Amino acid sequence: MRQALAEAQKALEADEVPVGAVIVCDNRIIARAHNQTEMLTDVTAHAEILAITAAAGHLGSKYLPDCTLFVTLEPCVMCAGALAWAQIGRVVYGASDDKRGFMLHGGKSLLHPKTRLEMGILEEECAALVRDFFRKKRG
Numbered sequence: 001m002r003q004a005l006a007e008a009q010k011a012l013e014a015d016e017v018p019v020g021a022v023i024v025c026d027n028r029i030i031a032r033a034h035n036q037t038e039m040l041t042d043v044t045a046h047a048e049i050l051a052i053t054a055a056a057g058h059l060g061s062k063y064l065p066d067c068t069l070f071v072t073l074e075p076c077v078m079c080a081g082a083l084a085w086a087q088i089g090r091v092v093y094g095a096s097d098d099k100r101g102f103m104l105h106g107g108k109s110l111l112h113p114k115t116r117l118e119m120g121i122l123e124e125e126c127a128a129l130v131r132d133f134f135r136k137k138r139g
Contacts, residue, residue, distance in 0.1 A: 007032055011034035015038065019034065022069075023051050023067050030059065052064070066089055076097070088111075090117070
């Protein structure tokens, strides 16, 4: 999760919503990403989507059953759907997203049935990045 936080910091420095993700396979990081919706002018350029694309390219497979996604913020419904289609083996997220998170909008049933889910890892650090970002935007 520390590596995902480092990716979130890159997003923050680029004035993007600070969400970072890494995908691990066989104890190696095979993909790193952070939100790039502003830079790419693409509403789908979430950290999770970009990480899935990079991991699939690295492995030469659209399916990621032996992989773990570490992401700083609970995925949205769009990202949960992409994770389901990728059949990712495990999702680990830091902070919950009480407005857009998939757990409020269908929960674990939105993921692939075999996907394992863990939450709350480095939760306060992950939440503080997003909270502070939006506080400054509003302030």
